[in-house]
Amino acid sequence: MHPPHRRTALLALATTLGLLVAGCGSAESATSGASSSGAGGGQLSIVTTTNVYAAIARAVAGDRARVTAILDDPSADPHSFEATPADQVAIGKANVVIANGGGYDDFAMKMVEAAPSHPALLDAVEISGLDAGGHPHASADAASGAGEPAGHDHGVFNEHVFYSYPAMAKLANALADKLSADDPAGAAAFRKNAASFTAGLDKLTAQATDVGKKYPGRRAVVTEPVAGYLLDTIGIADATPESFAEAVEEENDPSVKDVAAVSDLLKQHQVSLLVYNDQTSGPVTDQVQRTAESAGIPVAPVSETLPPGVDSYLTWQQRTIGGLASALAAAPEAGR
Template sequence: MATQRKPFIWLSFIFIIVFLLSACGSTASGTNTNTASSNQPISVVAAENFYGDIVKQLGGNQVNVTSILSDPNVDPHEYETTPKDAMAVAQAQLVIENGGGYDSWLDKLLSSSPNQNRIVLKAFDIAKVKLPDNEHVWYSLENMQTLATSITASLKKIDAAHANSFESNLQTFSQALQQVQQKMSTIKASYNHTPVGLTETIFLYQAEPMGLNVLTPLEFQKAVAEGNDPPADTVITAENQITRRQIKVLIYNEQTVSPVTTKLQNDAKAQHIPIVAVTETMPAGKTYQAWMLDQLNQLEKSLEK
């Protein structure tokens, strides 16, 4: 019972703090406190660190970004928020989340601290490329370009004085993203239709544009992505594809590991099939573009083998 009462205790505390912040931030003239001054960075909260990185690239020194999820050892689907998270959201002028059911815990924080001036962007809603039952829209470069444009527009709305700087940063971001796109095009030119295996759905947003032939049953991938046991027949199929060397590379998500996926990795090692690891959260010290490029470079090297 104690674990059920805990959220109510700290949420009540947050309500009090939010009220005090609102009172201190109001002005007699009714000035919109969401508008950033030239000397005060825009307060931004990103549900995941790769979204936070994109905001930093676009906002530069004019943003102060808090990324809630940054530990690659934490399952984003099972994350439990803290009072510190709630405080950051309560003070944020701009919030970026994935949406699509991926980080619904953030919606609860937003509901606990209503603010009509706060801008909330959901990448899943903004995304132009959406695969069925697949909320990992940040693995699509086209989606990230679209989101970057929306973030830039929001920053301009909050801080019009630095609109030119935000626009310039957007161009720089797009140029760096193009390098990742060029790598994907290179891989497609050399390895179109190459059969590969995926332990879950996250990499479909890049595998399909590169023309890779994903043999792993989709039902298997979806089950692993949702933290469920895959149907027995799909497990047998996935294992046979490895033991019979029907795939050239096995691509697996390091953050959704289970006995089933571990066995696939061990089988692949035994068959000398290259294994490429991908992650849901961005490794420390990386930008979004560098993260994607590192994984693609590893994939290209594995395909060369």
Template sequence: MTAPLSPAGRRRPHLLIAAATGVATLAALSACSTSPEAVSSSSTASAGASGTGGGSTVIQVVAAENFWGSIASQLGGTHVHVDSIITNPNTDPHDYEPTAADARTVTTAQFTIVNGIGYDAWADKLLATNPGSGRTELKVGDLVGLKPGDNPHRWYSPENVHQVIEAITADYKKIDPANAAYFDQQKAAFETQGLAQYNQLISEIKSTYAGTPIGASESIVTPLADGLGLTMKTPETFLDAMSEGTDPTAADKAAIDQQIKNKQIKVYVYNSQNSTPDITAQVKLATSEGIPVATVTETLSPAGDTFQQWQVAELQGIKAALHQATGK
């Protein structure tokens, strides 16, 4: 199955395989309103903190993408309301066209979170329509010191995820200092309990499989491979071409075929929301050569999962593939 490309060459991903297993979380998400194209879900988040805070203040938060929105919701608990603009797994965040409703949502936000690094330039345009509003703005790319042209998929970097957690909590405390202790409780519960299985799987994979060579369908996998200590063998030029919706070179495709046939990689990881004919052919070849295939997606899938449910399911799949390939 393949995902069609837009006239400009940009991919239009679609969900092929939903992440398989969920994990118990300490609390559900706070209400996450969505744009009209998105799938909506709502519940109340507390992330396990025991305090109720120093007042009834509710910070209005807008996240460009729901993976950051899920984290922001759990860190804020009952003292935030989070609207995530991109929530539908069938929506490509790269070339999303914001609606008038999105613009109104951003206008009333006290705190906005965008990925940056050229990933969601449309969000920058929304923010630019209402400058000087006094809102707090967090751009992940600026936080981690990256610029357009660098790999933008920072939610797949465990190190960057923890940096974002620190930054969101600090911003909440600046916006609502009366509830600073509450936000500290939320952060502690989220990091030690909410992310417990996520952190454990990362540690286990890194300690057991560090240095294992893998192949991948696009650059979304690279930050995760780095965080897990795995060695990416796929040419970076191919990974970038697939992420940006441009045609890969024949030389890169031939090199990947040889890596698979010669067993130079142990596992192949692909983004099932961006399955082009080239990727489909590589998955088929890897399977025929006995190389385990693991799946990731670009945004929360299913859309109602928390960040950690989504990531844990993917990490479990990668760990199982590595075990199958190496016997460890």
């Protein structure tokens, strides 16, 4: 869950963009013929909030749609991203907008609402069905691998559903259905592409499960719950003190007591690895990383967007799983 001041900033930005789009609404209507698809009669247009969803959209749409990611800078932090009026224009021209949802990218929701063309919105969290209202914390069940994981979010719903392979399979199929409705001539291709993508997701699940079987019962300190669903799939339990995790997630400084508790976990080799979001950092998380390295605890970086040189979701996830496996293999004996 994102900090209140982040959400306030995004909502304020969306309001500003809503005012700006009013100035270009008449132009949009003139060029698109007031079509509810928002893209006119040419190639389908898909706009996504991050390059993660752009990669999935390209995998499903192939060359029958133009895909644009609002956030495609691998070095950017999605939490502090500021959209532009040009992003509002792109959304206004889209047939489909794909957003993460769950409070992760509210700026996109507001821009869709502000667009005169009313493009279709695919909300990954909503489609996933993971946020059923109970917001359970599943780390206690992670090692057993029981059921669909809810993510390492200490009692609060983990909105980072792009690390849930079942969720991404549902999104791919929903996108194929929507594109098929908009472009019936491409329906067979869309559904074939979606099936190929979901087959790749099945292979990722098997890869992650194999890692868990090789390294059962492992624990980790996690600076942010970005990869929580993947950790659950592997069976890595989140040992991070709840109050520490909540403070970091809210961009507050954890207490001295919490920092000491995390340091003890690392120094005493009570965990196998540190899972670190390499797109966000601060004095405390940097200190935790240094402590882990000094203690000989492997650090496994994870990210919220595709890294430089990677344009495939499946490749990104394969490498992430491989990085976690390598970290587990290098863990000190006591941490195992």
